[in-house]
Amino acid sequence: MSFWDKIIFGSDTSAFSRFTEGRKVFAIIDRNVERLYGTLFPYEKIVIDATEENKTFDGAISVIDSLLEKNADRDCLLLGIGGGITTDLTGFVASIYKRGVEYGLVPTTLLAQTDAAIGGKTAVNVSRIKNVAGTFGNPAFVFINPGFIKTLSGEELNSGIFEMLKIFIIGNREYYYRTLDLLLDGGFIDEYVIKAAVRLKCDITDEDYTEHGRRKLLNLGHTFAHAIESASGWKISHGEAVAIGIVLAARLGEKYSVTPAGLAKTLLKDFRSAGLSVPEFTNSDALVNALYNDKKRDGDKILFVVPRSVGDVTFLPVSANDINGSFFDVKDLL
Ligand SMILES: NC(=O)c1ccc[n+]([C@@H]2O[C@H](COP(=O)([O-])OP(=O)(O)OC[C@H]3O[C@@H](n4cnc5c(N)ncnc54)[C@H](O)[C@@H]3O)[C@@H](O)[C@H]2O)c1
Structure with missing residues (x-):
């Protein structure tokens, strides 16, 4: 079933x-x-x-x-x-x-x-x-x-919106743009958008219930997001951290020529139009330490998920040592 x-x-x-x-x-x-x-x-x-x-x-x-x-x-x-x-x-x-x-x-x-x-x-x-x-x-x-x-607060709603945009980047290009258009028109998240997100998550979890393969794709942006949340002392909201995490995943993909050049910048522009405010990153040592201590690290490598395009993502193992504090600062993409 x-x-x-x-x-x-x-x-x-x-x-x-x-x-x-x-x-x-x-x-x-x-x-x-x-x-x-x-x-x-x-x-x-x-x-x-x-x-x-x-x-x-x-x-x-x-x-x-x-x-x-x-x-x-x-x-x-x-x-x-x-x-x-x-x-x-x-x-x-x-x-x-x-x-x-x-x-x-x-x-x-x-x-x-x-x-x-x-x-x-x-x-x-x-x-x-x-x-x-x-x-x-x-x-x-x-x-x-x-x-x-x-009745959700703006922050709680945003958390859901960025997680939803994440799932559409993983596997539903049409609904990624439909959700963005809806938000730009000042509309509210409707049942169709929710259904599309639920359907895609069901398809992925049906295929890999115990998370040994494809279900791990749902971690898109989350390795960076956990580091950002913990280094900020949980002052940066989960939704914002996930959005920045997805942009960083795209930047990483670009660095390894898996993601087309320019996608990180485009995603950041999309997310800002959907309400993301870009946080100040001050403690770059804490960010790198948090990344290094990530529970998904296997030896020196962390298995990142990076976009190949909107609607298509893949795994990319990268050495934790390849990422320094300045990598987190996305101001150059603004
Ligand atoms: N099991 C999984 O696969 C999975 C996946 C993603 C996240 N999670 C977990 O989900 C949790 C975060 O969930 P969340 O963001 O829903 O947080 P939450 O449960 O803390 O709810 C957020 C806030 O919204 C309030 N709230 C709930 N419904 C409301 C409503 N209709 N109107 C107004 N306020 C309402 C709550 O009281 C709370 O203050 C984390 O613990 C995370 O680990 C689990």
Whole structure:
């Protein structure tokens, strides 16, 4: 079964009632989402604060304690309602509680609708290392209501937009330009764009569920982005870091003649028109150290993903020593 077959688009929560009727449902719901949309979900609730500190073993134990208090048995359904923090944590708890219970997801951020809730990866952070523990375990369904994203802050929306542009650079040129045009016209991300992004992520994860090959392409821009986020002390948002990371991946590809000359500059121009503000990079040593400590490093080499064009990417192993601090400064591309 393709992951795509688990996706239910709509605005009426009765669309997933066949999974909830006649059984105990426990909603693990983000506190902000509960405040905004709680009345749509008339289930027993475990309300969580969506922070990376709570997406941990301690956070999972706290949810499990609540499930035990509520006498949740193996036949219950867990429903994760919120952004990627909530969907990752719910999936993780569902895969270990009483050796596994069924779960459904209602992602409410653009990033969770198009990325985090798709593909069956669950995760928690350990010792401040993100997503270092987790499981593969598919939800029974994912309910996507694009209307939820209307209440996101600008920064949260941008995170989703840049991740979506990333997936289109990986494999859907038409929708890359369609999304840019929509944003330039002042339009809002619509259901068609979300569907195209979800479809592409499903296709990639169906083909390589456990991430030994093609699924790694989804890391486009992320090796640089993690270095940028951590060197900035997490002051630069994930969305901005991913956007700059994609530009740097293109610059790297150009340096090794895999990416056509000029693509890094064009992508930066596109992203700025989509709302990216280019951050100041001051601590170049921290950037290079963060890159060198990347968990995907294999010996001296880091496996980067670089674009061959918009809609086509490939792997490029590069020695971490080949990248110095000034490589990160994209001002010359402005
Ligand atoms: N499992 C995967 O494959 C995968 C993929 C990508 C990202 N992730 C994970 O996803 C997480 C990030 O997800 P995120 O960006 O959704 O963050 P998040 O869950 O922290 O949500 C972002 C913020 O938006 C708020 N929010 C959620 N829905 C809202 C709504 N409809 N209206 C207003 N506010 C709303 C939340 O309360 C929170 O403050 C990270 O932990 C990342 O590791 C997982």
